[in-house]
Amino acid sequence: MSATLTESPHRVLGQPIKRKEDPRFLTGQGRYLDDIKLPNMAYMAIVRSPYAHARIVSINKEPALAVPGVLAVITGEDLEKLGLAWMPTLNGDQQMVLAVGKVLFQYQEVAAVIATSREAAYDGAAAVEVEYDPLPVVVDPFKALEPDAPILREDRKEKSNHIWRWESGDKAATDKAFAEAEVVIKEKIRFPRVHPSPLEPCGCIADYNKTQNHLTLYVTSQAPHAYRTVLAMVTKLPEHQIRVISPDVGGGFGNKVPVYPGYVVAIVGSMLTGRPVKWVETRTENLASTHFARDYHMTVEIAATREGQVKALRVHTVADHGAFDAQAVPSKWPAGLFNICTGSYTFEAAHVVVDAVYTNKAPGGVAHRCSFRVTEASYLIERAMDILAHELKMDPAELRRKNLIPADKFPWKSPTGWVYDSGNYHHTLDYALNLIGYKELRKEQAEKRARGELMGIGISFFTEVVGAGPSKHFDILGIKMFDSAEIRVHPTGKAIVRLGTRHQGQGHETTYAQIVAEELGLSPDDVLVEEGDTDTAPYGLGTYASRSTPTSGAAAAMCARRIREKARKIAAYLLECGEHDLEWADGRFQVKGAPHQSVTMQQIAFAAYTNPPPGMEPGLEATYYYDPPNLTFPYGCYIAVVDIDKGTGEVKVRRFLAVDDCGTIINPMIVQGQVHGGLTEGFAIAFMQDIVFDENGNNLVTNFTEYMLPTAVETPRWETAHTVTPSPHHPLGAKGVGESPNVGSPAAFVNAVVDALSHLGVRHIDMPITREKVWRILRSAGIDE
């Protein structure tokens, strides 16, 4: 099977090559964080707050220190002495590492116990005595903004729970369009608080060597280099004395981007005990304290003509950020890329306002395959377009067709400043409608409705924005969001490629190998991909926001091309001709007009080390830092078909078609897998998930029996297809796809359910659309079976 590849290496791109990383995972040889055991390793357990808001009156370590095996107990007071009680967040705020003075959310980190075994650490944690004095709790972000609300963050100068306001677009132009509008729709839409819940919880092993003043941190991280820089800033250790290793990562979905307090405490624990310290959180700790996603309370208005031409969009959002503003976003984008919310349509004006608010909940907000809040934006506009269609009594597909950005208008500048790189939206819409048989489905729906049966069809035509990002607009802690690749071609023509990203299941070891193999005329079997070790990989900002293929994928291609330029010189020397007499064809350099005179990359690589042209630096290596000229804008048309049981309120997703356009596809098998997974997460969000708190700030969904993940039984069967509109600025035309299905699908599900109930006067239902919610709507509409 491999022989075919070697014969036609130029056909590597676009092939469904089986994943190179799979054999180790299939045999139990994956090396995840908890699989690593170092000599003399100690274990850490964290004492967490039972209260959402309370003063800490006292902490008694003694009973814990008396537990056999306990080596140390660390509190916020101890960290204060080291200047480590607080750490900076990525969003300009600060966050407690261990609670100092008071706690601000339930399950907040209060103390840590280091012991010789996991069991002793947990026994010790249970023995720590903490006395609390409960304070009034703020759960509702709207109540947090009321003048008499208790001030949560007493450490801040501003005595308010309001964190910041962010505005985008043109208010005057938008107000004018609304004043002149023939039709205006308005709706309040909430995107619930959800959690990424990768199957592997977060954890680390901190290994500090005092003699060498060197720290190795093994950690479940999507962004190891960013961690290294943050840790250098927080711990004051010199950055070259910190090595961050992110081993195999068991899913991330944005949950493994932030630096969590447990990592910092484990480092302190290793410094105090002189041992490597392992900390692996429980599922409850993961759900209740690590980064959640969304929690956007949005009010949307569209101004349009009676014929259904959209004119202006107005959005106001109250964003619940929890106790610390710790969401992981680029510096200039406090609400992420939420102002992409004009979506796929030709709005002339838009005005978007986001107010961020502190509450007594765990911090976070940006995670869960969201592309920096594009999920919220996409859901908002796709829901609002359906509400407008309903208002105008127009078919939602027709309303979209009328307003989609025409193909000849690309690059298209949105009223909030984005420049969409490419798209052929009408083609993709028609392709999807034909593929699912839209007309027939509408006919079937009309017949069923006449018989009293409930069936709905929901469309979502989303535009993603990924590949952050161009250095003029995107940085994290000042570091520009380029990404990188380094390629070394060995004398026998085999290569290693190292990158600044870190996969968590996306198949980078195969995808990047395909890119480099394609560019260098090698077999992907002969290209080893390595990520996740800051001592060996070039600097990069990591894998999240669907940025790996747009940034590091581009870096890998450009790096390979840099190698090919040197290879051309060597080829000319070997073939005794001028460089310009050569052409790159069929994965080799050949003399123009005489293709039998050629050299392969294997021959060139051997010569680079054994017989380089006189005066040329030996070797065949290159590094490339890729600063993308623009973001990429993948898009797609998703259509859901649902049937609703009138007796129980159960929604059955009968069909779901996802037509994605992510530009050039490198490995269609991997892309399809990414789409399946993202759709399933979207399905879960639409129908099952919400992190609920009671009035005392108690988190009511702290394990998988309460926070629902779909199983193979509930999950619908997915239909996938593609149109291909390459990105004009990416070296391969690729746009990225990992988050598109989660960005695009929630609106399709909700639109389908609302469509099934629209004749009953239903205009909007907030997610999650549970059976109970639908049942209540049916009962209040007088439908009883």
Added chain:
Amino acid sequence: MGHRIAVTINGQRYEAEVEPRLLLVHFIREVAGLTGTHIGCDTTSCGACTVILNGKPIKSCTMFAVQADGSEIRTVEGLAQNGEFHPIQKAFWECHGLQCGYCTPGMLMAGVALLERNPNPTEDEVRRAISGNLCRCTGYQNIVKSILRAAEMMRGGAGVASGSPVGRGSPAQ
């Protein structure tokens, strides 16, 4: 306080003195050193720790090691024989039945247990058999496809691929 137990894992006998509260999954991972069996939830929900105990799939986080005394256990490490993948491993590789790999060992063991008692399952039977195993990456579609494909291979039906050597990236069928 220790209890002496002996279990057989993948044909090898392991004896150890264990605390009564030691979970079987910790025994497998830390005493036997077989880290292919994972832990994902602590509440018997996710199935990442699924192993086959005396012929039946169980969640090894929900059994104490002392309860497994004298039993025969099979884990993911025991699937491949003589460097040759088990058909279910081949099928998962071929059908892209895994992404991050964390749920994979549990899925493989749940799948093997199903196929040993039902060599010709329907798609619905496969979905029910793995309903105690959560996956966050794949949406299950290719896992189901992989198990159906493995069933076909194990029955020796049409289109069975010859053995895939371990460690090569080759085009999927």
